[in-house]
Amino acid sequence: MYNFKKIEKKWQEYWEENNIYKAKDDYSLPKEYNLVEFPYPSGVGMHLGHIKAYIGMEVLSRKQRLEGKNVLFPIGFDSFGLPAENYALKMGIHPKIVTKENEANFTRQLKRAGFSFDYSRIFSTTDPEYYKWTQWIFCKLYEKGLAYKDHTYVNYCPNCKVVLANEDSQGGKCDRCDSDVIQKEKDVWFLKITAYADKLLEGLNEVNFPDRVKIEQENWIGKSTGAYVNFTVKETDDKLKVYTTRPDTLFGVTFMVLAPEHPLIDKNKDKISNMEDINNYRLEAQRKTEFERINLVKDKTGVKIDGLTAINPVNNKEIPIYISDYVMMGYGTGAIMAVPAHDERDYEFAKKFGIDIIEVIKGGNIKKEAYTKDGEIINSEFLNGINNKKEAINKIVKYLEEKGIGEKAIQYKMKDWAFNRQRYWGEPIPIIYCDKCGTVLVPEEELPLKLPELKEFKPGPDGESPLANATDWVNCKCPKCGGPARRETDTMPQWAGSSWYYLRYTDPHNDKELASPEKMKYWMNVDVYNGGTEHITRHLIYSRFWHRFLYDIGAVNTKEPYQRRTTIGLILGSDGQKMSKSKGNTVNPDDVIDAYGADVLRCYTLFMGDYGAEAPWNDQGVNGISRFLNRIYRLADHVVEGSNYTEKFETIINKTIKKVSEDIDNLKYNTALSELMKLVNAYYEEETITKADFRVLLVLLYPFAPHLAEELNEKKNLGEVICKSSWPKYDSEKVIDQEKEIAIQVNGKVRDTIKVPNDASKEEHEEKAFASEIIKKWTDGKEIIKVITVPGRIVNIVVK
C-alpha cells in the first residue's frame, strides 16, 4: 500500500502554501459559487454526513478550477444555538471557549480530508463582527414593520423551556429534544414571513431546485384561495367572520364552529348560559398534546354554545354555533361555516351531534358520507343548476362582495416566524424598552450589541431568559430620550445566523457593510447549494425570505439566493439503519483516514451509490476503493516515455474524459469513478502506457483523489502540478468506437449479434444480419413481415 500519510500531508501543505483554494476578487474571470451548508461545530467533531455533504461540491470545485473558473468554495461555522449551549452546560465550560475549540478541531479535520475550501474566508456566526449584521438585518425588518411583538399562543417546548417556531416543531415534536410541544401564551417576537408567502412561491419559478424541494416548500407555504363570509350573531351586534374555500356551498351550512380560543366567546360570556361546560372543554382541549389531537381525528368533540345563534347572510337561516378543537385559532379566522354534506370533518361532527345535513351538490350519497367532488348545485336558490365549481364560486363571491357580506380571500398555512428564544447563546435582539418611548431599536452605530459575559447561563425555571440576570447589561439608557430603559433579554433563534451567511462569504471581513455590493454582484447567486433534505422547510425557507427582503430594500441585487439546489442522501450504518451512537453502527471518518487515507475516504463516499440517495456503509467496499487507488499507484511502473496517447487507448480516453466531465457536472460521481476504473482496467491489458495516457488518468482522478494524483504526476515527471494545470478536453470524433456490436432480434428477442462499422448504412446492417447462420435458423420457413433497423442500435426481424 502506498504511503498515503506522507503523500497527503505533503500535498495539503503545498496547496495551502500556493493558495490554490483562494477565490480571487478578479471580476474579469468567469465565476462559480459552490456552497455547502456550514456545520454546527459539535464537540464530537465531523461525522461521515459532513464528508458526504462536502465532497460533492469539493469535486466540482476542483474540476472547475482546472477549467479556468474562479471558484468560491467557502466554509464557516454556525455556532450559535441550543446544542452549543447544552454542550457547554454539560462540560461546564463557557460556550464561547467550547465553540472556538470545536471550530479549530473541525478546521483541522476538514484540511485533513483534503477539502479545498477557501479557509481564508472562515467566520463564525458567533463572531460579533458577523452578528453585527445579523442584528442590522433585524433592525431593517423592524423598521419595515416585518418584526413585531405579540402576546399570543405559541409552540413551547417544556423540556428545553423555549419558544419554538412552527418550523422547529414539525409533527408536534421539538426539533431538538423530541418532546411534545405545547401551546403556551407568551410575549413573542415574530418576523412577518407570511408577508413574503407569495414572493417565496413565485421565486420558485426562477430557480433550479429538485421538484421534491419545490413541492415541499409549496405545501409548507400552503396557499389556498377562497372567501371570507360575514355571518351575523343574532343576540349581539357582532359579526362572525369565517374563511372558506367553498363559498359555493354556502346554502348547505347547518352549523358554525369556533376554535376554543375564539374571542367571541369571552366577549359574550354574559349571554352564554353554559359557560361552565365551555370553559371545561377549553381546558381539556388545551391539555391535549398534538399526538392526541392527531390520533383522535375521527372522534370529534365539541360543545354547543347556548345563547348565541348565527344567521346565514344569504338566506337568513338561524344556525347553531359550537366550539371544537378541530378548528384552530391559528388558521383563517378561527371560525368555520360547517357544510356537513360536503366536508368530511363537518360530516362526522354533524353525525355525532345530530345536526341537519343539507345536500347542495348532486352526485354523492350524503346518507353514507360527505361528497367532496364536483356536481350540479341544488337547494341553493340563484346558484341552482350550475355544474362547474369555479363558475359557482365566482358567482357567489361576486354576490357576497356586492352585498357587502363577504369577499375573496387568500390564506396560507405558513405562520409568522416566532423569533425569540429564552436562551443565552444566541444573537441579542437589538431592542430597548423605554417607559416613555416604548419599544426602541438599538442605534446602528451601537451594533454589534454584544452578548454580556455571564457565568450562569441556564434558563430560568419558567423559561425566563438567562440574560435577565445580567442586570448591568439589561438596564440601559433609552437611545431616544436618555431615560432609564431595559434591554430585550431574549436572543435570536439558531436559524438567524444561517439566513444570510452565503452573502458574507463574498466579503467576510468587511467592517462597513454586510458585504460590498460589487463583490456580491460578482459572486451572487450561489450557483450550486448542496445540503440535506431536513432543511427544505426550515433554513431554506428562512434564508430565501431574508434574501428577498434584502432585495426589496436594495441591499442585494438578486431576488433569489440559490440558483440550483442539490440534495444528499444519508450514509446509513452497515446494518442499513440510520447511524447512531446507541445502535453502535457509527463510523468515524478520522479512523478511515488513519487506516486508508483521505483519498480512499473521499472516493468511497462518492462510489457508494447515487449521491442523492441514501446508502449503507460497507467496510469491504472501502477496501475495494483502496485496491483501486493502489492499482493506479502500481500502474506508474508501466509508464514509458510518450507524449501521445497509445493508439489502442485513444477512443476509451476520449470517452472517459467526456463521461467523467459530464458526470461531475451532474453530480453522478459513482459512475464517474466506475468510468475511471474501466480506464485503469484497460491500461492493465497492455504492458506499457505512455506518459500522456497516465497523465490524463491522473488529471481526471484529481478531483476525487487529489493527493495521489499530484504525487504520481510528480513522481513520474509528467508535467506541471495538476492543481495548476487544465482539465482535459475530448475530441468528439474520437469518442465513437470504430466498430460497434449490434443486437439482432427476431420478434423482439435477441438471437445474435453482429459487428458493423460505426457509419454502416441500414442496408449493411440488414445484409449482415441476414447472413447470420443463427438468424437463418430462426427465420427459415417463416414469412418475414417487416424488418426494423435502427443503425448503430438494433435490427429486429418480425416473422410469422
Added chain:
RNA sequence: GCUUGUGUGGCGGAAUUGGUAGACGCACUGGACUCAAAAUCCAGCGAUAGCGAUAUCAUGUGGGUUCGAGUCCCACCACAAGCACCA
C-alpha cells in the same frame, strides 16, 4: 388520510432516456505465485435445464401499448420521506 419518491443478482448499484438488463465495485468459487499467509494476477459468477453450443424464465404484482418495455399507460402491493382535523 393526503403529497412525493423508491422497488433491478447474495450486496452497493449501472443501463446511451423505448433498443443486447445486470456496467463498475463488493462478496463468493476455482486456479497461478508462495514453505505458508497476506498482497497481487488469471478465470467464473441472475435462476432453471444441459457436458456443451444453446433454450426457457427473469427488473415488486397483475394487465395494457409497441416490432421491441427496467424505462410509457392503468390497477394493485411493499417500503421511505414530508405534511397532517388548514375549513
